[in-house]
Amino acid sequence: MKNPIRAALESCDVLITVGSGGVGKTTVAAALALRAAMEGQGSLVCTIDPARRLANALGLQALGNAETQISTGTFAQAGLAPRAPMYAMMLDMKRTWDELIERRAPPDKREKILNNRFYQSLSSALAGSQEYVAMEKLWELRTQRDYPLIVLDTPPTAHALDFLDAPNRILDFLDNDASKWLLTPAMAAGKFGLKLFNLGGSYVAKTIARFTGTETLQQLADFMLNISGMNEGFRERAHQTRALLEAETTGFVLVTGPMPERLDEAIYFHTLLQQNKMKVAAIVVNRVHGPVPDALWGEVARLPPSTQAKFDQTLKENDHLARQDARGVAKLREACGTTPLVLVPRFDLDVHDLNGLYETSRWLWGDRQLELAAQGH
Amino acid sequence: MVEELADKRLVVVTGKGGVGKSTLAAALAMQSAREGLRTLVCEVNAKERISQLLGRPEVGPEVTALDENLWAVNVRPQEAMREYALMMLKFESIYSAVFENRVVRYFLRFIPSLQELVLLGKILFHLREKRPDGRWRFDRIIIDAPATGHAITFFSVPQVIVDTVPPGAMSTDATWMRDLLVDPKTTGVVLVSLPEELPVNETLELHAALASRVKMQSALVVLNGFIAPRFTPADVPETLPEGLKQTARHHMARSDLSAACLERLQTLGLKVVTVPRMFTPEFGRQAVEQVAARLGAAK
Numbered sequence: 001m002k003n004p005i006r007a008a009l010e011s012c013d014v015l016i017t018v019g020s021g022g023v024g025k026t027t028v029a030a031a032l033a034l035r036a037a038m039e040g041q042g043s044l045v046c047t048i049d050p051a052r053r054l055a056n057a058l059g060l061q062a063l064g065n066a067e068t069q070i071s072t073g074t075f076a077q078a079g080l081a082p083r084a085p086m087y088a089m090m091l092d093m094k095r096t097w098d099e100l101i102e103r104r105a106p107p108d109k110r111e112k113i114l115n116n117r118f119y120q121s122l123s124s125a126l127a128g129s130q131e132y133v134a135m136e137k138l139w140e141l142r143t144q145r146d147y148p149l150i151v152l153d154t155p156p157t158a159h160a161l162d163f164l165d166a167p168n169r170i171l172d173f174l175d176n177d178a179s180k181w182l183l184t185p186a187m188a189a190g191k192f193g194l195k196l197f198n199l200g201g202s203y204v205a206k207t208i209a210r211f212t213g214t215e216t217l218q219q220l221a222d223f224m225l226n227i228s229g230m231n232e233g234f235r236e237r238a239h240q241t242r243a244l245l246e247a248e249t250t251g252f253v254l255v256t257g258p259m260p261e262r263l264d265e266a267i268y269f270h271t272l273l274q275q276n277k278m279k280v281a282a283i284v285v286n287r288v289h290g291p292v293p294d295a296l297w298g299e300v301a302r303l304p305p306s307t308q309a310k311f312d313q314t315l316k317e318n319d320h321l322a323r324q325d326a327r328g329v330a331k332l333r334e335a336c337g338t339t340p341l342v343l344v345p346r347f348d349l350d351v352h353d354l355n356g357l358y359e360t361s362r363w364l365w366g367d368r369q370l371e372l373a374a375q376g377h
Numbered sequence: 378m379v380e381e382l383a384d385k386r387l388v389v390v391t392g393k394g395g396v397g398k399s400t401l402a403a404a405l406a407m408q409s410a411r412e413g414l415r416t417l418v419c420e421v422n423a424k425e426r427i428s429q430l431l432g433r434p435e436v437g438p439e440v441t442a443l444d445e446n447l448w449a450v451n452v453r454p455q456e457a458m459r460e461y462a463l464m465m466l467k468f469e470s471i472y473s474a475v476f477e478n479r480v481v482r483y484f485l486r487f488i489p490s491l492q493e494l495v496l497l498g499k500i501l502f503h504l505r506e507k508r509p510d511g512r513w514r515f516d517r518i519i520i521d522a523p524a525t526g527h528a529i530t531f532f533s534v535p536q537v538i539v540d541t542v543p544p545g546a547m548s549t550d551a552t553w554m555r556d557l558l559v560d561p562k563t564t565g566v567v568l569v570s571l572p573e574e575l576p577v578n579e580t581l582e583l584h585a586a587l588a589s590r591v592k593m594q595s596a597l598v599v600l601n602g603f604i605a606p607r608f609t610p611a612d613v614p615e616t617l618p619e620g621l622k623q624t625a626r627h628h629m630a631r632s633d634l635s636a637a638c639l640e641r642l643q644t645l646g647l648k649v650v651t652v653p654r655m656f657t658p659e660f661g662r663q664a665v666e667q668v669a670a671r672l673g674a675a676k
Contacts, residue, residue, distance in 0.1 A: 021394035021524060022576065262395065264424070299618045307612045311621055314607065314628050320656045348630040350574045 003366030004340035005253075008281035009036055009149065012251040014142060014244070015281065016152045018273070019255040020265050024286040027351045027360060028255050028344075029153035030058065030088070034354065035361035036149045037086035043149040044087040046137065048130075057353040058088040065092045065099070067145075078354035087147065096133045104233050109226045116223045130155045135241045142244060251281030254339075258288050258328035267335040280339045284364065285329055287346040289321040291373035322373035329372060343370040378408055379672055381596045381648055385565035386513075387504060387557065389532070389593070391522040392569035393579045397601040397652075397668075399426040401569050402521035404668035407431070410447035414516040419500050420451045421523055421531070432662045440503070448515070452499050454492045461495040493534040494551060501554050528583070532558060532591045558593055565596030570642060572603055572635035577642060584645055598642050599672075603651035604628070604635040 008015060009032070017029040026047050033045035044067060045058075058070060067089040075082060101113050113119050131154065138152050244250060252273055256266035266283065273280050292315050300311045333341055344363040351360055362368050382388055382405070390402040399420070406418035406427070417440065418427055427449055428436045436449045438456040443449050506514035522528045535555035538548060558564055566587060570580040580598065587593045608625045617625075635651075642649045652671045657663050 023395070257395070259395075261426070293620055296618075296620045296624065299621055303621075310607055310612060311624065314624055317656050318624070348627055349634065352574065 003342075004282040005032070005035075005342060005364045006366065008251045008253070009039070009041060012249050012281065013148060014138065014150050014152065014247075014250040015253055016138075016154060016245075016250065017253045017255055018154050018269065020262065020269075023255050023257045023262060024344075024351075025255045026153050027357065028253065028284050028286065028364070029151045031351075031357045031360040031364055032253070033086055033088070033149065033151045034080075034082070034357045035365055036151075037082035037084045038080065038358070038361070040083035041148045042084040042086070043151060044089065044141065044145070044147040045151045045153065046089050046091055046134075046141065047153040048091050048093075048134070048155050055090065057357070065089065065095050067141075075354065078358070080354060080358060084148070091134060091137055093130050093133055096137050100133070100136060101230075104230045105226075106230075113223070113226050116226065119223060135245070136237065139237065139241050139244060246277050248279070250279065252278050253281055254283045255286055256283065256332070258285050258325040258332075260324075260328060263328050263332055266332065270336050270339065282340050282342050283332065283336060284342045284344060285332065286344045288329065288343045288370055288372075289318065289325045290345050290370055291322045291326075292319045319373065323375060326372040326375045330375060342366075343372070345370050378405070378412060379597060379648075379650065382565045382567070385563065385596065386517055387501075387564040388517065388519045389522050389564065389566045390519065390569060391528040391566065391583065392524070393571070393576045394524040396569045396571045396576055398524075398569050399521050400430060400664055400668055401567065401599055401601070401652075402519050403427045403430045403665045404672060405567070406447060406449075406519045407444070407665060408669045408672060409517050409519065410444055413446060415446050415448075415513070416517045416519065417448045417450065417503055417515040418519045418521065419449070419503075420521045421496055421500075422453050423451065423521070423523070425451045427521060430661060430665050452496050454496060457495040457499040458492070461498055493531050494538060494547065494554075497531065497534060497554055498550055501557055504557065529586050529590060532587070532593060536591065558591070561594045561596075564593065566593055568595050568598045568647075570598065570600050570638070572600060572631075572638040574638075577638045580642060581645070584647075595645070595647055598645060598647050598649040600635075600639060600642060600649055600651045602654045603639070604632045604654050606632040606636070608632075 015029075015032055017025045017032070019025050029047060030045050033043040036043040047055075057074075067087045070086050070088060072081075098114065101119070102110060105113050134152065134154055138150065141147065141150055254266060254270055254273065256262050270280060270283065296315055300308060300315060303311060329341065329343065342364055344360055347356070347359070349356075351357060363370065388405060388409075390398050390405065392398055402418055402420075406416050409416040420427055425435050425437075428434060428441075428443065431443055431449075433443050433449075435451075436443070437451055438453045440448050440450045500518060500520060503515055504513075504518055508514050523531050535551040535558065538551035539555055568580050568584055570576045584595050587595060606629070608629050613622055613625045639649060639651065650672060652668055655664055655667060657667070
């Protein structure tokens with residue numbers, strides 16, 4: 001069977017790495033972009049919060065929202081010569097939100113929105129808002145630039161749904177019957193607050209106000225009124241983003257570790273992606289412990305007693321981890337049907353330079369393939 | 378209980394995803410209960426793990442007894458919102474009339490941070506509950522808190538509300554919660570980390586962010602999955618077969634990394650307890666017992 005990552009790079013112009021935090025999503029995203037460039041497909045990797053050393057390796061120190069080409073000098077130092085340019089950028093959430101408002105809001109509303117407390121909490125705290133703005137950026141990059149491949153690294157989600165739901169949530173926020181009912185007459189009348197406080201003969205409003213204070217409701221009303229001019233734009237964009245996620249040329253790469261507590265999340269995430277009609281190009285199982293070569297046990301047996309116990313214990317530990325991972329991979333394979341798995345071994349040290357990324361890409365690309373330990377024991 | 382936490386009524390366990398927070402929260406809770414303190418361990422809107430780690434059926438959103446002196450609950454937004462609303466409104470019928478109103482539900486969803494406030498509110502409410510004889514219902518509460526980024530958002534919520542929401546019931550409650558969280562006599566934060574670059578970076582950042590943005594003081598750092606040195610260069614002579622050389626070098630690289638990570642964490646000036654990497658078949662009760670024993674030894 002054709003290597004699924006190669007197939008994905010051929011058929012997709014957007015790859016999105018998803019998964020829970022701490023599984024090496026950013027590394028996989030960067031390795032995919034690097035490999036594409038090496039093979040002649042120009043690429044951009046858009047990451048959220050890379051490890052400092054990885055960021056340094058990509059030349060990303062404090063560049064915020066700017067796309068930066070990785071210089072041929074940087075590649076040359078690592079002994080690599082990509083056939084197409086590779087770009088990288090770090091996504092600054094707050095700035096992307098602010099840019100969005102600056103671009104879309106009517107000029108007289110901009111300052112009011114940017115200074116509104118609800119905006120500030122929406123842009124930083126509302127669950128799903130990070131995910132939404134990552135999607136927004138993806139759309140912008142996809143439509144306004146011409147990278148042959150964009151790899152988007154998503155924020156680590158506490159809940160898989162935050163990510164898939166993001167465009168819907170924003171739509172829900174704007175499109176809800178309740179908000180229309182409240183906003184439309186208010187806009188016609190040019191006065192918003194009145195309607196809100198007449199709602200339910202003011203009994204309901206009074207009750208909510210017991211929780212929040214009256215001013216909070218007033219401020220929320222102001223915010224809603226100020227952004228209402230942007231509704232149409234948001235709504236259109238959210239639909240377009242959703243369509244982009246479902247497109248044939250968009251592939252998801254689900255990244256996970258082989259440990260039992262990670263697998264349940266990965267399986268759940270996989271189910272959600274499929275239910276949402278998203279194409280899962282591959283599941284990357286990162287940091288898998290490979291089997292202990294049989295020959296080593298015999299070699300340990302011949303060691304002097306002074307060191308034999310140490311080596312024996314180490315091999316037993318490695319063997320335990322390898323078998324545990326093999327069981328994990330088998331469980332994943334069973335649960336995820338026809339979606340291909342790609343295994344990347346555990347390296348001695350974290351991947352933090354271009355060579356490490358290229359080495360990772362060799363396993364992704366199928367140049368090298370990891371064997372699994374027997375599962376028993 | 379570890380000395381640093383012995384006088385804390387509220388213990389917050391946090392760190393990057395996948396570092397073993399739940400196992401540690403379960404171990405601390407078990408230890409606390411065994412010392413005779415009535416202990417409640419709370420998970421926050423998460424896939425429930427603690428009951429499973431302790432070999433018990435799922436507990437869900439109701440406070441449920443797991444062992445002698447040990448209770449658990451998985452706090453979820455919908456139930457917490459209902460409890461919070463009922464506490465303030467007193468009457469179920471008003472709750473239904475108001476909170477099941479479509480328009481109201483819509484607005485509640487977008488009141489910033491109300492969800493976090495009610496989750497945190499429910500947990501902290503248990504801290505002031507008393508039994509008929511006037512003693513605390515729970516002597517100690519342990520929170521298996523959300524992972525790093527979410528934890529900062531979560532624990533900032535009371536302060537954010539104090540700063541942004543004009544006076545009202547919500548703001549009064551938030552002030553009370555904020556005061557509890559920032560009081561070092563009541564609350565101790567346990568930062569959990571792993572001996573790898575990223576988790577350690579996050580721990581250092583989390584410590585700084587909690588102190589500067591939330592004003593919560595960390596009490597203890599736990600470094601899980603620690604690999605102690607095993608091989609010396611003398612164990613790896615030139616004559617050793619290549620495969621074994623690699624085995625030893627691999628172990629040395631991992632133990633060096635563990636040592637370097639420990640050193641970086643020690644720069645925080647807090648006690649760092651190391652918990653050795655475990656090679657147990659399942660991360661169940663056995664693992665929790667091992668972590669608890671390790672914490673006991675670190676007294």
